[in-house]
Amino acid sequence: MIEKLRLPFPLLSDPDRRALIEPFGVADPQDPRNIARPAMVLLRPGGEEAWRFESRDYADRLPEADALDRVRELGLEPTTQPPPEIGPPQPGPRAMSLEALIPYFRGARFAALAMGLRHRRFSEEIAEDSKAYVEEMDRFTEAIQRLLETD
8 A cells, every 4th residue: 555655655554453552542432443533643752642533424524634743733843754665555455546546536526515515515524525635636636637747
């Protein structure tokens, strides 16, 4: 996944949920697959929790810039670490290509836009959720386009 998405950081996997998912309280008791809700937990160098964002579900994500702002607010000196060891990417049988993600994100964007417009007279919260999701799909599409331009 690191190589496929060209991530400049390592990823952590917690398949049995014992390392972080359960200790940090982000396990989703409503999900029959026993997966975690998307969450970000920012720890101070000593391990104390400094900030937390927990999503309501898989579609509720904090913009990356907001998370980076929380990191900057700590005023810590940057650290270095060895680069992650990257092996050959092995996409799963249902993985989408980067090229296929662009129309996928556009479709999700327009569906969210339509739902927000349709329901805005009933709920300001729905309209705000729709707007945030549309913005997220735009960020994702732009990121994929940048990745494809570097090939």
